[in-house]
Amino acid sequence: MVKDAFRCVECSEKAAELHRDYKNGILKITICESCQKPVDKYIEYDPVIILIDAILCKTQAFRHILFNTSLNIHWKLCVFCLLCEAYLRWSVLHGARRSSHPADIIRYTREWEFYSTFGVVALELAAFCGTALCFLWIWVQVQGVRGVQVWVRGPEVRPVDVGLLFRALLLSSYGKVLLVPAVIWEHDYSPLCLGLIKLFVLTSNSQAIRVILNCSRRLSLTAVCLGLLAETCVSRVCEKLPWILQEGPPP
Incomplete structure (x- = not known):
């Protein structure tokens, strides 16, 4: 290096x-x-x-x-977590029943709804990362123009390396691997467990932002909350989109 x-x-x-x-x-x-x-x-x-x-x-x-490491597994980790989350949502949506027959598994995995769910999950992640990155980039630019520094932990805030920050957000989402037991045991989980996993992932994302930018917890939490808000908005729009398409344009 x-x-x-x-x-x-x-x-x-x-x-x-x-x-x-x-x-x-x-x-x-x-x-x-x-x-x-x-x-x-x-x-x-x-x-x-x-x-x-x-x-x-x-x-x-x-x-x-x-x-201090050269881990290049962020894309693989991202795809793996997206697949787990998409399968989990898809199984809940269709009320999948337990079945050990291989033919049933093949039939279920051929459902096109799974791929659309995967697309929605990927879109939500893109909205989260894009909003957080845009907010942090704009904030650093504004601080540079004003010549003042607030919400900074060290002597100065670092410039935004978008690639490094994006990699940090993906790697810090490793908590989604905890969805694997939910996929394996299907419905043997609770909304509280999934909520705790989500909270842990957001906490890790906030910590990654603090480390990359050397900023305060206040700024990193603000970025994470804005990203979560954008992710929630995209989720709500995607939920209503099929109904809008079915209703069609007004006469």
Whole structure:
């Protein structure tokens, strides 16, 4: 990676390297010049520990994942989560019954309603991410023009890297993987469980925005709430659209 591509997981300052190789199997973790702590302590941790810290929404774990690793699974994770959510909604819509017969499974998966549901779910995600990204980009531009900085945690807010921020939003939606048990066990779940999963995903999205922009929780929550509002509006419009099409234009 290029120079200053890494970030200290403690203070978020730039770093040229995470560790130095002295050969013969001798590695020394780089110390941050700003906070005098290891730049990235997670390079010595087991992936399970990193995952647990990410589930707990620890800032250090998010910085390690978003800045100091080269994970390129955000698109695969996004498609996988969309498929699970679409199947879950589709099964609820049609009141699917439990069946272990392979022919029934094939027949159900051929329903075109599943693909339309997948399209609606993807459109909702696009509305959420697009609204949040637009709001953050406009906010940073306005702050730059005014020359003032509010809702900033550090000495300055970072410019919006739309690609990096979009990747962070997709990766931080990993909580939707919890929908897999709901898909496996079909109707053995409750609206409360799905609501908690949604709350966890939004919390992770907010934390990812804070890490990328070095902003306050207030700004990240505002962006997430606006994205959720846009997602809800798209969902309501898509629910009413079939009825509008069936009624047709007024005589």
